[in-house]
Amino acid sequence: xxxxxxxxxxxxxxxxxxxxxxxxxxxxxxxxxxxxxxxxxxxxxxxxxxxxxxxxxxxxxxxxxxxxxxxxxxxxxxxxxxxxxxxxxxxxxxxxxxxxxxxxxxxxxxxxxxxxxxxxxxxxxxxxxxxxxxxxxxxxxxxxxxxxxxxxxxxxxxxxxxxxxxxxxxxxxxxxxxxxxxxxxxxxxxxxxxxxxxxxxxxxxxxxxxxxxxxxxxxxxxxxxxxxxxxxxxxxxxxxxxxxxxxxxxxxxxxxxxxxxxxxxxxxxxxxxxxxxxxxxxxxxxxxxxxxxxxxxxxxxxxxxx
Numbered sequence: 001x002x003x004x005x006x007x008x009x010x011x012x013x014x015x016x017x018x019x020x021x022x023x024x025x026x027x028x029x030x031x032x033x034x035x036x037x038x039x040x041x042x043x044x045x046x047x048x049x050x051x052x053x054x055x056x057x058x059x060x061x062x063x064x065x066x067x068x069x070x071x072x073x074x075x076x077x078x079x080x081x082x083x084x085x086x087x088x089x090x091x092x093x094x095x096x097x098x099x100x101x102x103x104x105x106x107x108x109x110x111x112x113x114x115x116x117x118x119x120x121x122x123x124x125x126x127x128x129x130x131x132x133x134x135x136x137x138x139x140x141x142x143x144x145x146x147x148x149x150x151x152x153x154x155x156x157x158x159x160x161x162x163x164x165x166x167x168x169x170x171x172x173x174x175x176x177x178x179x180x181x182x183x184x185x186x187x188x189x190x191x192x193x194x195x196x197x198x199x200x201x202x203x204x205x206x207x208x209x210x211x212x213x214x215x216x217x218x219x220x221x222x223x224x225x226x227x228x229x230x231x232x233x234x235x236x237x238x239x240x241x242x243x244x245x246x247x248x249x250x251x252x253x254x255x256x257x258x259x260x261x262x263x264x265x266x267x268x269x270x271x272x273x274x275x276x277x278x279x280x281x282x283x284x285x286x287x288x289x290x291x292x293x294x295x296x297x298x299x300x301x302x303x304x305x306x
Contacts, residue, residue: 043277044281079110088114094191101122101161109137111164124142124144125148149175151182170242191301200270246292270297
C-alpha cells in the first residue's frame, strides 16, 4: 500500500518539486550520518584497546541480528548486463582513441567480451579459468589464465588496463601495479575499482557465511572456524583477501606520483554499523587506532600514465 502511494505521489508532483524533496531528504540523511559518525568517532578515540575477543556464543547471538545480504548476482543475464554496463563506463571515462584494453581478475570475462563487441581489442586474465563465461568463449573473447603480478605482455601494450573487485584479493598489489604500469602505454589509463577493504565492516569477504560486521576484528580465526564447522558452512579461505589496509593502498598509489596522475579518486564509506563500533570499541581499537580505516569501504581510482 505504501509503495503504491509513493508511486502515485511521484506521478502527481512536478519534477521540480520532486527534485527539491529528494535533495532535502539527501541533506537530512547526510546530516544524520555525519552526527552519528562524529559521536562514534569520539567514543572510539576515547576507548582503551582491549585485546580480548568475543566468544562463539557471542557470535551465534550477533549472527541472528544481521540478515544475509542480497545476492551479488551471477545469473547469466546479470553477468551480461554488468559486463555491458562496465564496458560502457570504461569507454566513457577514457579517451576515444583508446583501442586496446586489458582486464585483470576478469572472472567471467563479460566486460572484456562487451568491449570486444564494441570494436575494442580486449583481453581478460584471471588466475583461474573456471569462471570464464561460455558465451564469451564461444564468441571468441580473448580470456586467459595468467598471474597478474607476472604479466606476459610486452611493455606499453595497452591503452587501458583495469580491474573490478580484484585489487583487494591480489596477494601482492605492489607487484601487480608495477606490472600494470609496465604494460600501459604512455598517455594510457589505469582504472581500479575494488572493495570491501579488509578493515571495513565486511572486509573478511565472508558475508555468505558470517553476517556480523567487523567479525575479523571481534573474533579469533579459531572462533570463526569453529562456528562455521558447527553450522556446516563453507570453511574460511584466509588467503581470499590480501589484508591490506587503507593506508597501504594510499601509500602505494602515492608512490607513483609524477608517473601516474589521478584523474578520479574516490573513497567510499560504509556508515551502517557505527553502533557496533561503539559497543565494541575497545576490542576493535586493539586492531587499529585509526577510525576512518574502519569506515572506508571501497576505492575507485582512474590514473593516467605520464
